[in-house]
Every structure is written in structure tokens, then in C-alpha cells.
Amino acid sequence: MKEFRVCHVDELTDPGSLEVTLPCEDMEPTIFLVKMEGRIYAYVNSCPHTGAPLNWLPDQFLDYSHELIQCTLHGARFRPGDGYCVWGPCQGQSLKSLPVSVRQRQIYVSCA
Template structure:
């Protein structure tokens, strides 16, 4: 991972398909705020690591965001299920809400995440 003031860059090969996600700091949201990056059906997605129900991190172990079936992201606190491709909550106490997505570009085996939009 490399980092400039507004952009975080990961190597594409470090992001496994429907596997462990990669976390990164989001200092604009607070000292301990994080975002995360996952890959789902070949596509990379990034979100603010904060449940739409209660503002807590989702991962039950650091970087573990997927359900056992690998079809949804799950919040470790009360089990909300989110679609990996758009962050929409399909099941749980925040059904109908969504995770805050973060724009990214994947090209030439690099994933660049633009954190300037997170304020």
C-alpha cells in the first residue's frame, strides 16, 4: 500500500476474490476511522467501515467482511447483510440503508482509492 494525502494505492494481487478485505485509515472521519476494500465477482469495491445501523466497524476479525457463503458483507455486531457490489443492506436492523461507498479506479494491477470525497 502506498499513500498520498488524498489517494491510497493497493496492488490488485493483494485483494483476493471474495476473500479477506484490506483496511485503510480515513483520518477525515476521525483518528480511528477506517475504510475497507473487497473484491466481488472480479470487481473491487471500497466502503467506509461503518455499519448503517450503529456507527461501528463491520469486520468480526480484522479484514473479515464476507459471510460464510461469500455472497454478502456482514456486520459482526448484529448481523446486517450488505450487497458487496453496492453496499445496500438487504437483511438486518438497517435493511434499506447502505454503506458509504468510496470511489476507486483499478488499472495496471493497481487499485487507487480516492479518499478526498470522504469528509
């Protein structure tokens, strides 16, 4: 499983999100990180309903409350901890998550 350093933990606010491009061979290279209550999650930037990117503006993946991930195309909402859709046309589906690790305050994400 290939892993890439994507940023320093201080580059990601809490709560906050950050768009990142990975040089992965077998998947969409654009992912995003979400930091919520000190935990960091990574997801492929693709809505399970349409396949479109979730954001229209760079690094903007959270709703106004900063509690849920939101697809700006149709307003679907996803839980940050597991990517599960709790509201919208893809309710019951989930975002594709990626393994995240933090070592020496650097965030690493695996392509698998």
C-alpha cells in the same frame, strides 16, 4: 479529490475482503475493499445502524457464503456491489462507498 494507493490487485482474493487505513482528513480512516467476480468495491468500515466497525477479525467482512458483506455486531447483510442493506436492523440503508480505480494492477481509493 485525493486518492491513495492501497494495495496490488493480487493481495485481494476473489471473493475476498481487505481492511485498509487511509490518511483522509474528513472521514473515518478505516475502510475495506471487497472483490467479487473481478470487481472491486470500497466502503467506510462503519455500520449504518450503530456506527461500529463491521468486522471483529482483520479482513473478515463477508458472510459464510462469501456472497454478502456482514456486520458481525448484529448480523446485517449488505450487497457487495452497492453496499445496500438487504437484511437486519439497518435494512434499506447503505454503507458509505468510496471511489476505486485500478491502474497497472494497483488499487487506488479516493477519500471523497
